[in-house]
C-alpha cells in the first residue's frame with residue numbers, strides 16, 4: 587500500500603467506526619428496551635402507591651373494629667345496669683336509655699364505615715393483583731428485549747474491537763505528521779479528512795483539480811490537499827484499496 591493509500595484506508599476504518607457507533611446509538615432495540623424499562627418503572631411506582639393506600643385502608647378497618655369493640659362493651663355495661671333493677675330513679679333510667687340509643691346508632695354508623703372500607707379494600711386488592719400481573723408480563727418482555735440488546739451490543743463491541751485493531755496496525759505504518767494532519771482536517775471537515783480523486787474530480791467537494799496537481803498525486807506517494815476543500819487527496823483511479 588502506498589502511503590496515501592494507508593491514510594485512505596484509515597479513513598475508511600474511521601468512517602465504518604462512526605457508522606457502527608451511530609447505528610448502535612440509534613438502534614430500534616435500544617429505544618424499545620428503554621421504553622419498556624420506563625413503563626415498568628411507572629407501573630412499579632403505581633403498585634407502591636396502591637400498596638400504601640391498601641395499608642391505610644386496612645389500618646382504618648382495624649381502628650374502626652377496635653373502636654366498635656369499645657362501644658359494644660360500653661353498651662353491654664349500660665344494658666346490664668339498666669336491666670339489673672338496681673336503678674329506680676326515672677331520670678337516671680331515661681338518661682341511660684338515651685345513652686344506649688346513641689351508642690347503638692354510633693355503632694351502626696361505625697359498622698357501615700367498616701363495611702365501606704372493606705369493600706374499598708377488595709377493590710384495591712383486585713387492582714393490586716391486576717397491576718402485579720401486568721408488571722410480570724412487562725418484566726418478562728423487558729428481560730427478553732434486554733437480552734437481545736446485550737447480544738447486539740456484544741456484536742457491536744466485537745466489530746469495533748476488530749476495527750480498532752486494524753486501525754492500530756495502520757498507525758504503525760504512518761508518518762506522525764501525516765497522522766496529525768489527518769486528525770486536524772478530520773476535525774474541521776466533519777470527520778472526512780481524505781477525499782478520493784476520480785478522473786480529475788475531488789470527491790470531497792466535486793471540483794475539477796488542475797492537471798499538474800493530479801499528476802503529482804497519481805502515484806499516491808506525495809501528500810497534497812485539495813485547494814478547495816482542504817482534504818488530503820487520494821488518487822483512486824481504478825485500483826481500490828483492500829476492503830475492510
Ligand SMILES: [Zn+2]
Nearest residue numbers: 788791812815
Ligand atoms: Zn475538494
